[in-house]
Amino acid sequence: MMRELTIADVRAAVRGGSVFASGGGGWVDHGLEIGGAAVGIGRPKLVSVDELPDDAIIITTTAIGAPAGREWEMWGVDYIKAVQLLMDNYEGKVVGVMTPQNGMSSTINGWLPAAALGLVVVDATGDIRAHPTGKMGSMGLASRTDYETIQVVVGGRRDTGSYLELVVKGTPAKTSNILRTASDMSGGFIASARHPLPASYIKEHAAIGGISIALDLGYAMLEAEAQGPEAVMEAVSCKTQGRYIGRGQVLKKDVHYSGAFDIGTITMEDGGGNELTLHVMNEYMAVDDQEGQRLTTYPDVITTFEAATGLPVSVGGVKEGMEIALFAIDKQYVPLSSSVKDHSVYPEVEQALGIPLAVYGLKGI
Incomplete structure (x- = not known):
């Protein structure tokens, strides 16, 4: 109402x-x-x-x-x-x-x-x-x-x-x-x-x-803040059915401004010497492990949290040496518009990033 x-x-x-x-x-x-x-x-x-x-x-x-x-x-x-x-x-x-x-x-x-x-x-x-x-x-x-x-x-x-x-x-x-x-x-x-x-x-x-979905999540996060960073991140996963797929220091940030886009990659460690690559075109569009296996892809929600605060940190705010937690919500748990089901919206972004997206993003929808 x-x-x-x-x-x-x-x-x-x-x-x-x-x-x-x-x-x-x-x-x-x-x-x-x-x-x-x-x-x-x-x-x-x-x-x-x-x-x-x-x-x-x-x-x-x-x-x-x-x-x-x-x-x-x-x-x-x-x-x-x-x-x-x-x-x-x-x-x-x-x-x-x-x-x-x-x-x-x-x-x-x-x-x-x-x-x-x-x-x-x-x-x-x-x-x-x-x-x-x-x-x-x-x-x-x-x-x-x-x-x-x-x-x-x-x-x-x-x-x-x-x-x-x-x-x-x-x-x-x-x-x-x-x-x-x-x-x-x-x-x-x-x-x-x-x-x-x-x-x-x-x-x-x-x-x-x-x-409404953003508002409900936001109120849950604000309520959890008094209990500390870990409580906020836990509240997010509980509210959204998302999951944390990596946590560790940012090893390298190679993102550059070009034609009103921020394009590049962020590399983070994930314990035991493993590395994850986050592909960026303004937003996080995909994540690969060090063997090149795809872990998550647009239209999944892909978010980085600063471990020290428990709050989302943008691409612009990510710094080398920062400890971050990498979070993803599978597309099955969010409402999808006709945009993400439109094959024509993917090639432009795939060309800019040099990676496939549509084969993953369109699967099952």
Whole structure:
């Protein structure tokens, strides 16, 4: 049922979203700041998609870029302006917003424009976990040529002249690539609104309940914090049916920024001289053992926890010598959207990483 989102929900969404961030999904401080602004200027409401009529138009709100980017600047008004520009360029009436993914800040992506513009936040995600490309959160639209979308980006460094506002129309595949380029030009991270779709499409193709799942996990983590780091990590595994597949020091981090993506590998020890390789494209996309055997692959949730704090640590926050715990939730235990079942979203990421993903990720779904 409809519920008003509060500052307590902001903290829980950021905490739980940090697990589903899978090493990306924004920043904790940014999530708390934007979420706090949302509940400060209004009372954003979280609704089930089933509470909306089938023809109610819902748009996706997000941020595009690489979490390790350093030259970006994105204000709360940029999120609002992106949604407003989409609404100005769309003939119908927009009712609600949703996020394409959970994350450290992306779980609360739409809360601020919803509060400012009188929209509702829909309890659904384009993907339960964070992912590198917009196509992976587009709910099966990536390969469609019969759907004309509207995509908007707003943001960038004002002091360097990198601020951009861009509205594009066309197929999801082509316009998504344009937005990624705009993000890179703006400094590496930019606010976005896109894909006006009827609730009937969301009901069929989204990961339903994605926000509530992050909130519930976040509250469990916050409750466990008083008992220490190990209790927090245990609470996560109990709540999600996930498992820890490695623990040890980070031996090497070889991740580099390229075209609004963070791409590379992180190598960690796993006791007894064994090593694990974490493949990164903004988020953790796969893990191999030292024999080259695949241990987990997108769309599984793959998260690193800093052992000293018991909290998720992003790719950008991982340092050589840090002790981390590697955690995974098998895809059978999370709702899957049509995005992750779309064969066309995998080749771009496979080419960037130089490893197979689809043969593992699509197996059994």
